[in-house]
Amino acid sequence: xxxxxxxxxxxxxxxxxxxxxxxxxxxxxxxxxxxxxxxxxxxxxxxxxxxxxxxxxxxxxxxxxxxxxxxxxxxxxxxxxxxxxxxxxxxxxxxxxxxxxxxxxxxxxxxxxxxxx
Numbered sequence: 001x002x003x004x005x006x007x008x009x010x011x012x013x014x015x016x017x018x019x020x021x022x023x024x025x026x027x028x029x030x031x032x033x034x035x036x037x038x039x040x041x042x043x044x045x046x047x048x049x050x051x052x053x054x055x056x057x058x059x060x061x062x063x064x065x066x067x068x069x070x071x072x073x074x075x076x077x078x079x080x081x082x083x084x085x086x087x088x089x090x091x092x093x094x095x096x097x098x099x100x101x102x103x104x105x106x107x108x109x110x111x112x113x114x115x116x117x
Contacts (some may be wrong), residue, residue, distance in 0.1 A: 010041070011040060011041050011042060015040070015043050016039070016041070018041045018073070020039070020040060020072070022102055022104055023038050023068075024072070024108075026069065026104050029073070032069060032104065032106055035113065038068040038069065039068075040068075040071070048079070056090070056095055057082065059084075068106075069103065069106035070105045071103075071106070072099045072103040072104075073100075073102050074097040074098065074100065074102075074103070074104070075099055075100075078096060078098045079096075079097055079100070080094050080095070080097075081094070081095045081096075081097050081103065083095055083105075105110075
């Protein structure tokens with residue numbers, strides 16, 4: 001496959017279409033406000049091999065357009081995902097994610113990630 005302008009391979013069409021479909025469903029159900037149709041062009045895989053594997057809290061704030069929802073697709077074992085608030089003073093919310101769960105994150109919000117599998 002051809003490399004994109006950034007020198008990385010393009011996002012597979014199936015993944016881009018899945019992200020766009022998830023965002024469209026969220027808009028249709030009122031979970032997200034109407035906005036222009038997002039175009040997804042990147043994907044990251046976080047692979048957890050051991051029950052002790054974790055991902056520290058962080059913010060995904062390097063994207064070009066922070067209004068485009070981030071789509072997270074869980075595969076494999078269930079995990080607890082901590083969703084941070086707008087400030088570090090807010091206690092994170094714990095979400096149980098199972099295989100095939102989809103989580104859309106948009107707008108504000110602090111760091112998030114699985115503290116335990």
